[in-house]
Amino acid sequence: MRHIISVLVQDHPRVLNRITGLFARRGFNLESLAVGTTHVPGLSRISLVVSGDDRTLEQVEKQLNRLIEVLKVTDHAEPHVERELCLVKVHVAGVEERLAVKDIQEAFRARVVDVAQRSLILELTGDSGKIDSFLEALRPYGILEVMRTGAVAMSRGERTLKVREKREAV
Amino acid sequence: MKGAEALLRALEREGVEVVFGHPGGAIMPVYDALYDSRIRHILVRHEQGGVHAATAYARASGRVGVVMATSGPGALNLVTGLADALMDSTPLVAITGNVPRALIGTDAFQEADVTGVTMPITKHNYLVQDVNDLPRVVREAFHIAATGRPGPVLIDIPKDVQLAEFTGSFEVVPDLPGYKPTTKGHPKQIERALDALEKAERPVLMVGGGAQHAHGELLAFAERTGLPVITTLMGLGAFPGNHPLWLGMPGMHGTVAANRALHHADVILAVGLRFDDRVTGKVARFAPHAHTIIHVDIDPAEIGKLVRTHVPIVGDSRLVLREMLKGAKPLRLAAWWRELEEWRTRHPLRWRPKPHLQSQEVIRAFHEATGGRAIVTTGVGQHQMFAAQFFPVTRPRSFLTSGGLGTMGVGLPFAIGAKVARPEELVIDFDGDGSFQMTLQELATLVKYRLDVKVVILNNGYLGMVRQWQDLFHARRYSEVYLADSNPDFAKLAEAYGVQGVKVERKEDLMRGVEAVLAASGPVVAEFKVYQEEGVFPMIPAGGAAEDMIIEHPAEREEVGA
Ligand SMILES: Cc1ncc(C[n+]2csc(CCOP(=O)(O)OP(=O)(O)O)c2C)c(N)n1
Numbered sequence A: 001m002r003h004i005i006s007v008l009v010q011d012h013p014r015v016l017n018r019i020t021g022l023f024a025r026r027g028f029n030l031e032s033l034a035v036g037t038t039h040v041p042g043l044s045r046i047s048l049v050v051s052g053d054d055r056t057l058e059q060v061e062k063q064l065n066r067l068i069e070v071l072k073v074t075d076h077a078e079p080h081v082e083r084e085l086c087l088v089k090v091h092v093a094g095v096e097e098r099l100a101v102k103d104i105q106e107a108f109r110a111r112v113v114d115v116a117q118r119s120l121i122l123e124l125t126g127d128s129g130k131i132d133s134f135l136e137a138l139r140p141y142g143i144l145e146v147m148r149t150g151a152v153a154m155s156r157g158e159r160t161l162k163v164r165e166k167r168e169a170v
Numbered sequence B: 001m002k003g004a005e006a007l008l009r010a011l012e013r014e015g016v017e018v019v020f021g022h023p024g025g026a027i028m029p030v031y032d033a034l035y036d037s038r039i040r041h042i043l044v045r046h047e048q049g050g051v052h053a054a055t056a057y058a059r060a061s062g063r064v065g066v067v068m069a070t071s072g073p074g075a076l077n078l079v080t081g082l083a084d085a086l087m088d089s090t091p092l093v094a095i096t097g098n099v100p101r102a103l104i105g106t107d108a109f110q111e112a113d114v115t116g117v118t119m120p121i122t123k124h125n126y127l128v129q130d131v132n133d134l135p136r137v138v139r140e141a142f143h144i145a146a147t148g149r150p151g152p153v154l155i156d157i158p159k160d161v162q163l164a165e166f167t168g169s170f171e172v173v174p175d176l177p178g179y180k181p182t183t184k185g186h187p188k189q190i191e192r193a194l195d196a197l198e199k200a201e202r203p204v205l206m207v208g209g210g211a212q213h214a215h216g217e218l219l220a221f222a223e224r225t226g227l228p229v230i231t232t233l234m235g236l237g238a239f240p241g242n243h244p245l246w247l248g249m250p251g252m253h254g255t256v257a258a259n260r261a262l263h264h265a266d267v268i269l270a271v272g273l274r275f276d277d278r279v280t281g282k283v284a285r286f287a288p289h290a291h292t293i294i295h296v297d298i299d300p301a302e303i304g305k306l307v308r309t310h311v312p313i314v315g316d317s318r319l320v321l322r323e324m325l326k327g328a329k330p331l332r333l334a335a336w337w338r339e340l341e342e343w344r345t346r347h348p349l350r351w352r353p354k355p356h357l358q359s360q361e362v363i364r365a366f367h368e369a370t371g372g373r374a375i376v377t378t379g380v381g382q383h384q385m386f387a388a389q390f391f392p393v394t395r396p397r398s399f400l401t402s403g404g405l406g407t408m409g410v411g412l413p414f415a416i417g418a419k420v421a422r423p424e425e426l427v428i429d430f431d432g433d434g435s436f437q438m439t440l441q442e443l444a445t446l447v448k449y450r451l452d453v454k455v456v457i458l459n460n461g462y463l464g465m466v467r468q469w470q471d472l473f474h475a476r477r478y479s480e481v482y483l484a485d486s487n488p489d490f491a492k493l494a495e496a497y498g499v500q501g502v503k504v505e506r507k508e509d510l511m512r513g514v515e516a517v518l519a520a521s522g523p524v525v526a527e528f529k530v531y532q533e534e535g536v537f538p539m540i541p542a543g544g545a546a547e548d549m550i551i552e553h554p555a556e557r558e559e560v561g562a
Helices: A015-026 A054-066 A095-108 A128-141 B003-013 B025-034 B047-061 B079-087 B114-121 B131-146 B159-163 B187-199 B209-225 B256-264 B317-327 B334-346 B359-370 B382-390 B411-421 B440-448 B464-473 B490-497 B507-519
Strands: A002-010 A029-037 A043-051 A070-075 A080-091 A111-115 A119-126 A143-148 A152-155 B018-021 B040-043 B065-069 B092-098 B124-127 B152-158 B203-207 B229-231 B246-248 B267-271 B292-297 B311-314 B375-378 B427-432 B453-459 B500-504 B524-529
Touching: A002 A015, A002 A054, A002 A152, A015 A029, A015 A043, A015 A054, A015 B114, A054 A070, A080 A128, A095 A119, A095 A128, A119 A128, A128 A143, B003 B025, B003 B131, B003 B159, B018 B047, B018 B411, B025 B065, B025 B092, B025 B152, B025 B159, B040 B440, B047 B065, B047 B079, B047 B092, B047 B411, B047 B440, B079 B092, B079 B114, B079 B152, B092 B114, B092 B131, B092 B159, B114 B124, B114 B152, B124 B131, B131 B152, B131 B159, B152 B159, B187 B267, B187 B292, B187 B311, B187 B317, B203 B209, B203 B256, B209 B267, B209 B317, B229 B256, B246 B256, B256 B334, B267 B317, B292 B317, B359 B382, B359 B427, B359 B453, B359 B507, B375 B382, B375 B411, B382 B427, B382 B453, B382 B464, B411 B427, B411 B440, B411 B453, B440 B490, B453 B490, B453 B507, B490 B500, B490 B524, B500 B507, B507 B524
Parallel strands: B018 B040, B018 B065, B065 B092, B092 B152, B124 B152, B203 B229, B203 B267, B229 B246, B267 B292, B292 B311, B375 B427, B427 B453, B453 B524, B500 B524
Antiparallel strands: A002 A043, A002 A070, A029 A043, A080 A119, A080 A143, A080 A152, A111 A119
């Protein structure tokens, strides 16, 4: 089963290394990883897409929690918003193709972010399934390049990954 | 004050009294500061010896062990020992020098990415970039190493940071918002556990290394309830090895009684252990009748990792047992004990006597001569299993061996660390001729610090444990395991270091040898030439289950179904 997991971490050097190393070492299957800072200085948030059975997922969470720099781990089983950003450069030979690609672009509500003589760059956000279908639709026209960010997620409603900002004395 | 001096101040504030290590260019400022410090330094001959000694120091004393090394080769020589300490949950702090910050990442002389290399084999590690961070990093490292599930923490300090002027404070605020080990067990789960035990007909208390510090509570709990107790290799000594409730060690070379008890148990209370495959055998066939497995462990990730747990209790084994003791009642286990007693008396640990001197009888003789009052260390192999079988220890922190990693060569450095930690104790290293030769240069450390350690080499002329597997599972094709044609004369070797040497070759000289070792003032290396083709039994073949237990060599076969 595919799971999307959010991890809140202290953004120390090598923290990503620790996380990817953990996946490699324990034989967990990591499909994608997206990282960015949060509104709290010093904290970053990571979205991981992982596949495995319940037992594996339980271990993934527990092993992530063991890392000293990990503050919180959430498996988004509850209602959540999931998004991925994709940039795709597609080959357009002539006017006819350009129009066909434009139809696809409109159908998916993608945006054109670069126009050149023989190619377009399109930008699309959506869940990963939507991006898969978008790329499938474009495939016949000749995809030159694809860059996907990997999925990010956030729970709907009141649930948050917030932590106390206070430091604790040891 | 320079960074190096601030480091030592910080170590002193943690109560560090002894550091094991080996100097080098990238850690010279620290060694310079050490010259004026009241911290005692033990110079080893190889960094691996240092990290193992620090590990044993920690395990024998219950404090944090500390080891130091220089950059690159020095630090990399710590790798095996760090992995060993991680696998056996030992609190350790390793301090390594690194090249100056400006040279990091340039393939400088003696540079290695030590934090990168040690990431998977430490609980946590640090590369210190700012001299003023040193007190905080040291405070955090000791806290992380000693609390929760203990483990090794490495602090890598570039040389220029050691030399930089320290202007910070020692009154530090640790920055560990993600680190909050749970120590108190959940009251509801504790209640459920007690309930399950009360209803059990064939309960077993199974104890691992995570309960070494809970020996008092453990004894009280077992005596109150009357539960049969088994201790894993790492748990040996956590419960007295001469107690009537003790059934021995489970697993590959465990006792018949311990393995059968697990096989037939309906409720298992497992405390401070991680269900290593050397203990469970094939997990799918482990404890098939246990409808309730209660697992007490401080590391939540251990619970349910390998074996299905019905009552998970995350917490410190000592605190959990203390809580459990409040509700513990004497259990009615007479029928169960009749069965256990039968297995125990019918299949005690034993060996088939041969005309040659045998490892088992050497170990037994030392046990008898000392009344079991010693700290025992071992290498890895058959002699390790024989020591576990025939030298039952009665006190905690008294059987020091490499359980999880199975590291050959730990015997002598472990003995050094144990003797430094508990100088008043008799320390005996039961070693193999193979294992001993992996770290024998530490004889020099024994001599330098006049550490009265007794090294007993059970010389079977083989890498015995490997030979045993080749014997049983590879049609006796003894590929690359023969040592006797090239072993040194161990007694002479010891004498070359200035250590007394003893050699015993015949059965009739056994007692004389044992007495010579125990009577000697100062360190001894004693070589006992033992039967070359001995096997360790009982044995459950790798991946097998309790039912597959072999009690004797197939040539003299007696199999014991569970
Ligand atoms: C560093 C290391 N290398 C290899 C092994 C694999 N190994 C396990 S037991 C063993 C043989 C040990 O021989 P010895 O120390 O002479 O002890 P014996 O089994 O003969 O008692 C070997 C090679 C190991 N455990 N550790």
